[in-house]
Amino acid sequence: MTMPNLALWRWRSAIAGLGMMATTASAELKMNLPEPVSPLTAEIFDLHMLTTTVATIIMVVVIVLVGVTIFRFRKSKGYEADQDFNDSRFGTWGWILVPVVVLGIDLSIAGPGTKTLNNVETFEEADLTLKVIGSQWKWTYEYLDQDIRFVSTLNNEDLSSEGYLREVDNPVVLPTHQRIRFLHTASDVLHNWWVPAVAPKKDSIPGYINETWTIIEKEGTYYGQCAELCGTRHAYMPIVVKAVSEQEFAQWVAEQKQQKAAQMAEASADKQWSMAELMARGESIYNQSCAACHQAAGTGLPGVFPALKGSTVATGPVAEHLNIVINGKPGTAMAAWGGQLNDLEIAALITYERNAWDNNTGDRVQPADVKAAR
Ligand code: HEC
Ligand SMILES: [Cu+2]
Structure with a gap:
């Protein structure tokens, strides 16, 4: 080769x-x-x-x-x-x-x-294994050996900018000159993680794991997109790969671990969060993870995604609201978020949904409440 x-x-x-x-x-x-x-x-x-x-x-x-x-x-x-x-x-x-x-x-x-x-189709021992999960409409990356997991979503919808529909909040960081194994799967419908400069293309199929591999020989930023029609925002789930030297990669891994540890400590502390703190956090998580379906103004899309503004769940008993966000609703597009978000994030989200858009329930959900509901 x-x-x-x-x-x-x-x-x-x-x-x-x-x-x-x-x-x-x-x-x-x-x-x-x-x-x-x-x-x-x-x-x-x-x-x-x-x-x-x-x-x-x-x-x-x-x-x-x-x-x-x-x-x-x-x-x-x-x-x-x-x-x-x-x-x-x-x-x-x-x-x-x-x-x-x-x-x-x-x-x-x-x-x-x-x-x-x-x-x-030649699979040998890899130096690094990256599990890539496609979902409507974002990519989740799991570095299996490093115990790192994060979600990557589109963050540029500014028509006049160069990175329009191409940039993401959290790029995938990969080391050069190492054999990387990709494990592709999906959580809802078919997707396809395609970065033509970096790796071969293979479908992400719910319930299956597809394998590909690569060795990146040049540092740089490489762009790609979902290449399997997956719904209305198929064109809005780009991919950015940052290939860095092995030392830089090790440094990045250390940073990620530190960040995660800090987040975990923050989320599990028995702190009582104020309404303002929860609302601010909740809004940003909502916009990143939920607004694609339920819309930024909580109005949903009639007939497809329910409105949360005035919804019986978002204004009814907190327990039911916690339940649907943590466990999702099997058979619908509403995913189980319990495994993807920590207690603090879910507490903030639910507080936000119960008080934004004139929902005004006055309810304040704390991380301890989420922990108890899991
Ligand atoms: C991929 C689209 C999608 C995303 C993203 C999504 N939801 Fe949903 N959500 C749905 C659908 C579809 C339903 C309706 C499920 C059903 O049939 O009961 C739903 C239902 C709900 C309900 C119940 C509403 C009601 O009145 O029945 C709540 C609350 C909710 N979602 C919260 C969230 C939160 C919080 C997030 C972000 C963490 C989120 N959803 C992300 C699709 C989505
Ligand atoms: Cu897709």
């Missing part, structure tokens, strides 16, 4: 680019797949270039042939179709040789294709 020869890569890109659209080389690089940064994606990229090149050549040959034929043998020139073409030597051999050539071209792609597929 070697990195692609860059000169060859540029050369082939240029040919394919010319074929696809007569344009400058720099514009072509933006139109093509991003430059691969791992041996596996380099192979996939080469395969893409091979098929594009072959297809481009075939397209040019066929168009030229059809064009010349239409022009030279046109009816207005008095040309009459050859009724005995099939019996001519050219006619007979043409029927045999053309399929043979086509088959040859097919096999010239099938060879490298099979080799690459084989490589994609």
Whole structure:
């Protein structure tokens, strides 16, 4: 496994680019797949270039042939179709040789294709295992060996900015030069974690684990998106991978652990939180985790997602409200949040939902209440 020869890569890109659209080389690089940064994606990229090149050549040959034929043998020139073409030597051999050539071209792609597929499906010991869970509409990352878990969601919907629909709050951080195993699954419907520069693409299927792998050879920030239609906000669950050196990765892991420990300590302390504190925290968690369905103003989407503004659950007994947020509602899009949010986060969320948007119940839920309800 070697990195692609860059000169060859540029050369082939240029040919394919010319074929696809007569344009400058720099514009072509933006139109093509991003430059691969791992041996596996380099192979996939080469395969893409091979098929594009072959297809481009075939397209040019066929168009030229059809064009010349239409022009030279046109009816207005008095040309009459050859009724005995099939019996001519050219006619007979043409029927045999053309399929043979086509088959040859097919096999010239099938060879490298099979080799690459084989490589994609080769699983060896990995240095790091990342479980990626797709949900409507966010990605959850679990670093199984480091005991790190976080959620990553879109945080740029500003149409005028460069990162529009591409940036996330928490990028995935991965070390370079280490073999990374990805375990893909989903919590609701099919998704697909696709970062073309970094790793091969495979569906995330609820109840199944799909495996892929990569070794990233170049530090940098790489972008991707969900590549399997998963609902109304399918286009709003981008992926950002930050590839860093092994030392930086170790540092990041340490920071994450520290942060988590601090959060856990804060959440489990027997502190009584004030209404203002709970509301402020609750609002930000609500906007990050719940507003995609229930909407920022708590109005929901009639017929799809219930309104929380004035809802019987959000204004009725606290126990029922705690129950649906902690355990979800099986068979609906309402997930069980108990495993994803800590006691303080759930307490803040519920306090927020019970007092925002004119719900005004005056109820204040504390982390201890959530702990008791779990
Ligand atoms: C993927 C969409 C989705 C997300 C995200 C979501 N919910 Fe829901 N939620 C639903 C659906 C659908 C229902 C209705 C379930 C049913 O059929 O009873 C629901 C019901 C509820 C109810 C009961 C409302 C009522 O009046 O019946 C509450 C409370 C609630 N969700 C809170 C939350 C909170 C808090 C969050 C964020 C942590 C959240 N939801 C995130 C889809 C979602
Ligand atoms: Cu998706």
